[in-house]
Amino acid sequence: MTTDLPSRLLLGPGPSNVHESVLAACAQPLVGHLDPAFLAVLDEVQQNLRSLFGTRHPMTLPLSATGSAGMEACLVNLLEPGDRALIGVAGVFGVRMCEVAARAGADVTRIDSEPGTILDAAALAEAAARLRPKVVAFVHAETSTGVLQPVEEIARAAREAGALVVLDCVTSLAGVPLAIDDWGIDAVYSGTQKCLSCPPGLSPVSFSERALETVRARSRPVQSWYLDITLLAGYFGDDRTYHHTAPITAVLGLAQALRIVLAEGMEARAARHREAAESLITSLEPLGFTPLVAEAHRLPPLTSLRLPDSVHGFEGGEAGLRRRLLEAHGIEVGAGLGPLAGKIWRIGLMGENARKQSVERLTGALEQELG
């Protein structure tokens, strides 16, 4: 009676394919969200997330919603109406940060880069020094363009200007080494369906003590009861008191996915992501696909490629070829988003899929369709 779903190789911007042991973990019979047996799993998940984020922050936890809610949690906890926020925008997810911050009543200044390029660290540093914002926020791994943003210079300048630093690591966590504490990040969020190779549904987040002090010192409550980190601390801290019912199944899946990541080791895993992305670019070059992003700033888990004329000339254009890949080859690739829609594809080689076999299957399918 369960749904008969087709088999897919998921090479879009997420979700990625999930290891069968993670799927098996999601099929375990439930225990309660306050059961000591479950709380032990939660302890393990929080500890392993700290390890992957590169942080000692106690308030490191899987938020009970997807990555976009993680973004909202970071911004609405730290910002009050009238607070200044400086946001680096290098793509759709930077734009989303501006929108979320504005809805929290913040006075938002944005500094944009050209699509496919990194942010101008000097311009952000200058603006931070001039505006003295409460929050400086930007995206580490811009999923809409495939750019990996160098973090340290901007974060340092932001802290020197007295700001809290918020970082989007949705597509970098578990695919790229993170060092949140060394970089001086105060609030970070990610998702589970990218390099962690979990089902979507949770957002790993981490808040520094400095961030928590800021939340505790707010003049008015956090606008979101569900995302209020001071309330979440009751359940995700030492007390383990009820706030909302944790998504038990999703947490069990995440626990297993984290074990896989840590067993591989982050260094080996990052190398595997880099090698897969390099192999992708090399393999698709003969077909006319060219990288959008300069080599130094490419995000290994997600490669954005400009499309050759042969793709635009396919029946139904690039969307027609994506449909054909899905229907005839069982391969999902991602469309361009925002200003890059119709111009690029976003090919994710994330987590379980960051392997040569993924590249070979995609290359073979494209050769067949375009050759």
Added chain:
Amino acid sequence: MTTDLPSRLLLGPGPSNVHESVLAACAQPLVGHLDPAFLAVLDEVQQNLRSLFGTRHPMTLPLSATGSAGMEACLVNLLEPGDRALIGVAGVFGVRMCEVAARAGADVTRIDSEPGTILDAAALAEAAARLRPKVVAFVHAETSTGVLQPVEEIARAAREAGALVVLDCVTSLAGVPLAIDDWGIDAVYSGTQKCLSCPPGLSPVSFSERALETVRARSRPVQSWYLDITLLAGYFGDDRTYHHTAPITAVLGLAQALRIVLAEGMEARAARHREAAESLITSLEPLGFTPLVAEAHRLPPLTSLRLPDSVHGFEGGEAGLRRRLLEAHGIEVGAGLGPLAGKIWRIGLMGENARKQSVERLTGALEQELG
């Protein structure tokens, strides 16, 4: 390598135990959140949720977070700063509604009932006529007390006063027949881990056309980007455009759970919940447990019971006995919440667990411990 979890009979306020076919659905390999195969499942889920809610509202969907976020979604979409909200409080979840509405900037008036009793419909009607609030909100199935609130009189009075009506159906959906359209409800939310017998993680919600018109006519954007129903309509409406990544695995589980509910039929399912609750009360009466709630207002999926002296006298008190039930018998029951903490237990017979066998196991264990 997966977690070795104990086997539990979940007779607390949720989660309930999950049918093995739902667990199997959660272990299906992923497809993308924009894959036509997944969108077909989502169509089915939305249609089946409409059927269970008793509504034709197109904007009926599984929100990508737990029931508490469903509450927040209903309130923050409809309320703007300064709007008047009238809230009936018959327990902890009514109090939570006040808190969430206040954080949205609403001017909240609350009318309380004694714990374990229904709301005073006449008092709410009078207040609605006097205050002319934008929103009247209350809880259909108060999970903290086990009271089932008659809906129609309050909803009618609210609408006559020009208000939108928000209803919490977290513990009634799929356990008690709902008729949202006939009752004139404008926004309703639920959870998956109660009578639907799914893992927690999603919140089924439904918004009326009247509610959506109100959101579209707001003077400022909804404070939450993640929960903004006008943005969610892009994905959960006809366009199926990207807003956030839907929790695919959880939706597949929900799809299967809904098939089970509809195959049984709501009338038979409601009768099964009533019979299980009656059997529970009869079975535990000889041990000295007495219902908190008058017979006419009991919520079959969740029975709250006053505790006999034998329970208070157990080693470690009532908490000690709950721990003993969990550790020695694998049975979870729920503690009292808020002012009822330490005074009652909340015993859920929800979804898969609304059966005589659950009652017999619990009764046997309690007889052994207290006899």
